[in-house]
Amino acid sequence: MDLVLDAYDRFVLTPYLYPASFESTDWRRQLLSLVLITTISGYVIYFSCSTFSYFFIFDRSLMKHPKFLKKQVRLEIQYACQTIPFVATPTAAVFLLEVRGYSKLYYGVEDGTYGWLFILFSTFTFVMFTDCLIYWIHRGLHSKLVYKHVHKQHHKWIVPTPFASYAIHPIDSFLQGVPYHIYPFLFPLNKLLYLTLFLFVNLWAVSIHDGNYHVPDLLKAYINGSAHHTDHHLYYNFNYGQFFTLWDHIGGSFKSPSAFEGKGPRDAVRRLLAAKDD
Template structure:
């Protein structure tokens, strides 16, 4: 995050915002700057990609589903906008530690003993490490001692839209983001790669809430896409993973998406249209807690 902070200092904060008596390396100034940058960045990513996904990818027919809530889109957005500033508080503390040099982030390709191949390998290891971490954190948040207090708000959205992607309780949102921030303190990672992955994980989080179930056939049971995550919202106890299905299969929580079997939300809407009002609300075995 120091690349973003340096750019903000150079082009905006030092010449136009802060007094000359407040040096760039002063800790309180860095914390304040990081708080503003983190919130603006999170809001921009959420609203920009969420809006693009909502208008160009999300199937608005899903809003006719019986489990789609009244004023749901507005409620998702408001919940996310209220939560993101609180999520940013502990996140800024970790970004501050990075800026102060406590992480293993590096500037130049030459700083990696493996060169460009090291950058590529670090991207793969980042994805697998964070997928594992999020799986177990997410699964822990479904424990009865944690679920109702922290994770249940995210499950209000049975038929989610892209705007549900960041509509978390602040504790829930930070805990599920923690593996992303822990990684560069444990493993070397190029700073530009880290920023790129930060953007990617936000976009991916939006994408698994967009109701677009298209995945190459050979990867349907490998990639944890929107079809898998839709079933997680509907049935609660399955498909906790983020990118891949590996840990769900290891942990015994994998469920083949109902959308791949002709039993997903779109199929249910089709049956509603065909059979009329006699179809019960919601998929027949969906949980309603």
């Protein structure tokens, strides 16, 4: 994140915002800058990705589903907009630790200790590591003591749209993001790869709410896509996974997506419209 902070400092913050007496190396300035950058980036990523997905990927016939709420899209956006600043602040605090050199993030490939093979290895281990932790965090959020206070809001969107991706309680959102932040404090990770993966996980969060249930047949049993996550919203106690179905199989919470069996939300809408025509 220091790469992003340095760019903002050079082109925006130093020339236009901060006085010369407020040194760029001051941790208070860095924290304030990171809160600002993280908040703005959160809104930009959310609106750009969710809007694109809503208009070009999401099947808007799902909005005719009987469990789709009145003015749901507006409610999803409103809740997401309220959540982003509250998530950005603790996230920025973690970024500050990275900027101050407490993580194992490194820059460079060929000139460093770690080469291109390690980049591939890091990508694989990052995805597997976070997938495991998010599964158990997500499952824990469904416990009786926690669910009604934190995670229940996200399940208000029984048939979600891409705008539901960030429409989640701030504590819920931050907890499910913790594995992404833990990894570079435990294992070496290239800084540019870290930024790429951070963008990827945000895109993935949108994609599993996009109502696009198409997955290659060979991957249906392994990839936790929109079809799997839609059933999680519909049935609550299944398909907690983030990227893969591995931990749902291990934890006994896997459910074959209803969309793959002709019983999904789209099928319900088709039957409803057919009944009206009759």
